[in-house]
Amino acid sequence: MADGRSRAVxxxxxxxxxxxxxxxxxxxxxxxxxxxxxxxxxxxKYETALSSATIRNEMSDLEEMGYLEQxxxxxxxxxxxxxxxxxxxxxxxxxxxxxxxxxVREFFFxxxxxxxxxxxxxxxxxxxxxxxxxxxxxxxQLDLKVSCLQLVPMNRGSALLVVITDGGVIRNQVIRVSxxxxxxxxxxISKVLTSRLAGRTLQQVTExxxxxxxxxxxxxxxxxxxADMASQMARQTGTDxxxxxxxxxxxxxxEYSDVDxxxxxxxxxxxxxxxxxxxxxxxxxxxxxxxxxxxxxxxADCAAVCTSYRIGGGHTGTVGVIGPARMPxxxxxxxxxxxxxxxxxxxxxxxx
Amino acid sequence: MADGRSRAVxxxxxxxxxxxxxxxxxxxxxxxxxxxxxxxxxxxKYETALSSATIRNEMSDLEEMGYLEQxxxxxxxxxxxxxxxxxxxxxxxxxxxxxxxxxVREFFFxxxxxxxxxxxxxxxxxxxxxxxxxxxxxxxQLDLKVSCLQLVPMNRGSALLVVITDGGVIRNQVIRVSxxxxxxxxxxISKVLTSRLAGRTLQQVTExxxxxxxxxxxxxxxxxxxADMASQMARQTGTDxxxxxxxxxxxxxxEYSDVDxxxxxxxxxxxxxxxxxxxxxxxxxxxxxxxxxxxxxxxADCAAVCTSYRIGGGHTGTVGVIGPARMPxxxxxxxxxxxxxxxxxxxxxxxx
DNA sequence: GTTAGCACTCACCACTAAAGAGTGCTAACA
DNA sequence: TGTTAGCACTCTTTAGTGGTGAGTGCTAAC
Numbered sequence: 001m002a003d004g005r006s007r008a009v010x011x012x013x014x015x016x017x018x019x020x021x022x023x024x025x026x027x028x029x030x031x032x033x034x035x036x037x038x039x040x041x042x043x044x045k046y047e048t049a050l051s052s053a054t055i056r057n058e059m060s061d062l063e064e065m066g067y068l069e070q071x072x073x074x075x076x077x078x079x080x081x082x083x084x085x086x087x088x089x090x091x092x093x094x095x096x097x098x099x100x101x102x103x104v105r106e107f108f109f110x111x112x113x114x115x116x117x118x119x120x121x122x123x124x125x126x127x128x129x130x131x132x133x134x135x136x137x138x139x140x141q142l143d144l145k146v147s148c149l150q151l152v153p154m155n156r157g158s159a160l161l162v163v164i165t166d167g168g169v170i171r172n173q174v175i176r177v178s179x180x181x182x183x184x185x186x187x188x189i190s191k192v193l194t195s196r197l198a199g200r201t202l203q204q205v206t207e208x209x210x211x212x213x214x215x216x217x218x219x220x221x222x223x224x225x226x227a228d229m230a231s232q233m234a235r236q237t238g239t240d241x242x243x244x245x246x247x248x249x250x251x252x253x254x255e256y257s258d259v260d261x262x263x264x265x266x267x268x269x270x271x272x273x274x275x276x277x278x279x280x281x282x283x284x285x286x287x288x289x290x291x292x293x294x295x296x297x298x299x300a301d302c303a304a305v306c307t308s309y310r311i312g313g314g315h316t317g318t319v320g321v322i323g324p325a326r327m328p329x330x331x332x333x334x335x336x337x338x339x340x341x342x343x344x345x346x347x348x349x350x351x352x
Numbered sequence: 353m354a355d356g357r358s359r360a361v362x363x364x365x366x367x368x369x370x371x372x373x374x375x376x377x378x379x380x381x382x383x384x385x386x387x388x389x390x391x392x393x394x395x396x397k398y399e400t401a402l403s404s405a406t407i408r409n410e411m412s413d414l415e416e417m418g419y420l421e422q423x424x425x426x427x428x429x430x431x432x433x434x435x436x437x438x439x440x441x442x443x444x445x446x447x448x449x450x451x452x453x454x455x456v457r458e459f460f461f462x463x464x465x466x467x468x469x470x471x472x473x474x475x476x477x478x479x480x481x482x483x484x485x486x487x488x489x490x491x492x493q494l495d496l497k498v499s500c501l502q503l504v505p506m507n508r509g510s511a512l513l514v515v516i517t518d519g520g521v522i523r524n525q526v527i528r529v530s531x532x533x534x535x536x537x538x539x540x541i542s543k544v545l546t547s548r549l550a551g552r553t554l555q556q557v558t559e560x561x562x563x564x565x566x567x568x569x570x571x572x573x574x575x576x577x578x579a580d581m582a583s584q585m586a587r588q589t590g591t592d593x594x595x596x597x598x599x600x601x602x603x604x605x606x607e608y609s610d611v612d613x614x615x616x617x618x619x620x621x622x623x624x625x626x627x628x629x630x631x632x633x634x635x636x637x638x639x640x641x642x643x644x645x646x647x648x649x650x651x652a653d654c655a656a657v658c659t660s661y662r663i664g665g666g667h668t669g670t671v672g673v674i675g676p677a678r679m680p681x682x683x684x685x686x687x688x689x690x691x692x693x694x695x696x697x698x699x700x701x702x703x704x
Numbered sequence: 705g706t707t708a709g710c711a712c713t714c715a716c717c718a719c720t721a722a723a724g725a726g727t728g729c730t731a732a733c734a
Numbered sequence: 735t736g737t738t739a740g741c742a743c744t745c746t747t748t749a750g751t752g753g754t755g756a757g758t759g760c761t762a763a764c
Binding site for chain 2: 162174183187191251256258259263266
């Protein structure tokens with residue numbers, strides 16, 4: 001022990017090439033097996049030129065430096081959060097990303113429609129691809145402007161109100177209308193409404209209709225319904241929309257074979273605030289939170305890999321993967337990159 | 353043992369009032385504790401007038417009759433599937449239902465829009481209310497007829513295509529259109545399309561457009577998009593739509609503290625075919641499948657309580673709750689009843 | 705600087721023993 | 735005849751025990 005300590009001091013805290021190779025080997029092995037990895041394993045599977053004793057010395061140094069730790073005295077070593085951090089950082093700067101672009105695209109390009117749907121199918125595709133929990137966040141947009149309002153006739157007495165905003169947010173709702181309004185009448189109303197309301201924010205539309213409804217007695221009903229819907233949309237788009245998918249993938253990993261841990265994990269996913277707390281603020285590139293960086297006790301041995309995508313109006317959304325800290329970061333980052341690009345494409349299109 | 357057997361034979365298999373009370377007490381206790389219940393528990397908590405020895409005799413008879421069983425010789429008793437069956441049947445005929453109508457309605461009447469959304473929010477409301485897994489099934493509808501097609505202008509070069517069918521199914525999608533089509537032009541096209549296609553089934557629309565697109569050269573693009581969408585809708589409405597919510601509520605129950613069991617359960621929920629296999633065919637009233645009645649090995653100790661709701665066009669959907677056989681059936685049935693009625697209301701409205 | 709060898713540690717497994725809960729049965733009682 | 739008390743018995747659960755094996759740290763030799 002004294003020797004190990006002195007070695008580390010002698011050598012400083014510089015991690016040389018061989019140490020790095022060994023560390024990466026430990027991480028790699030642990031990511032796949034979830035079992036503490038011993039010196040012999042590394043010597044046999046990764047660094048065949050070196051004996052287990054040599055590896056042992058190096059591993060001892062790595063432990064001294066804080067990259068490895070032992071669950072108990074005589075088990076193999078497990079990578080620390082610091083090790084994952086190093087690993088991820090090298091990945092991010094390097095660019096040794098697994099390219100699975102094709103299978104990713106294929107996975108969710110056949111289902112496209114409204115933004116909400118896109119968000120959800122992206123989450124589900126992402127979770128199926130990674131076998132981890134996927135999160136897609138569509139941030140709140142307070143400044144959405146209405147670009148079109150239209151009433152589409154349904155059966156007598158009811159119509160479908162469609163509202164389109166410049167952010168590409170589309171919402172529709174069935175409302176009651178006077179029975180003697182035919183298709184043309186509804187279209188006429190739609191044109192008037194659109195011309196008066198286009199360019200205003202949802203909030204303004206809600207307010208304007210309160211005034212407008214005084215003039216046109218017969219259409220009060222319609223105006224009321226639109227006002228309701230606008231305020232509802234304002235509320236919805238003014239709130240962060242989060243889609244979570246594959247949350248129970250966590251059960252596939254042995255670190256969560258304890259049901260209580262699994263439940264704690266799952267309950268975080270259900271709590272919007274907690275979820276938001278560790279999703280990064282709009283930021284370019286990849287963000288990787290490891291262990292304590294997540295800021296939640298329940299997530300202390302988890303990691304989250306996130307990236308951003310662009311939606312209309314200069315806003316950016318966040319898409320990410322959550323799983324045990326032991327994660328194949330390279331693969332995940334590769335997949336996320338593609339998904340992020342795909343989302344930017346889809347959202348951009350809807351928004352344009 | 354010989355005595356117990358002879359008693360049962362002597363008395364025939366009639367279950368008298370006291371036996372029934374004891375049986376219900378056992379079920380009740382087990383539902384809440386998930387621990388085999390012993391004679392002393394019943395004697396203390398439920399039938400204070402009787403001693404544990406008496407209860408023991410009765411329980412022995414009940415075991416003989418197949419209503420109770422012992423996990424092992426010297427544990428308490430656990431209700432059998434037959435007991436749950438009896439319990440449920442008496443509930444269904446009697447009508448001792450927990451009335452929680454208000455809280456149920458309150459729960460999801462503020463989010464209404466398209467049928468898909470309704471189905472999903474119903475599922476999520478139901479699972480939150482019951483703390484079990486909720487399933488809402490919207491059965492396939494092969495004969496939906498288009499009642500209205502409308503193009504709503506978005507930014508230049510794109511429009512929102514809205515399709516409404518008589519079943520109240522609404523779908524919309526952004527499509528590309530020629531840049532020189534303004535709002536009026538789009539409306540004119542919509543009118544023509546509606547007049548020609550209204551009343552046809554989705555399948556027919558898909559086919560018709562293949563022919564129609566030959567005539568109007570300029571609008572080929574639009575027709576193609578509509579044809580695509582119609583066939584997509586035909587595919588979607590021609591498939592059973594299932595919303596599952598609260599699947600990991602199962603982790604709250606000790607019978608699933610074994611992760612492998614939990615995973616097996618969850619994987620059934622992800623397999624549409626298996627899920628459909630135990631959801632009842634359209635049938636009035638409540639259907640309760642208990643244990644082996646589920647027909648799946650993975651679900652052998654589960655139960656499903658289902659009821660039906662009406663959607664447009666004489667079709668009915670199914671809504672249900674899945675959980676361990678040990679379930680507070682009274683409460684569940686009460687909640688389901690209200691949710692079913694609410695769904696009928698919402699779907700009916702959308703459909704009318 | 706690397707390697708072989710050896711003593712040592714500690715989780716894990718199988719096994720055993722004791723404790724506790726609950727039953728079945730018998731005999732006595734109302 | 736139904737109910738109850740008492741007791742022997744069963745069987746799970748829990749704690750404790752020893753053996754096994756993986757893996758380490760250290761030392762000495764190369």
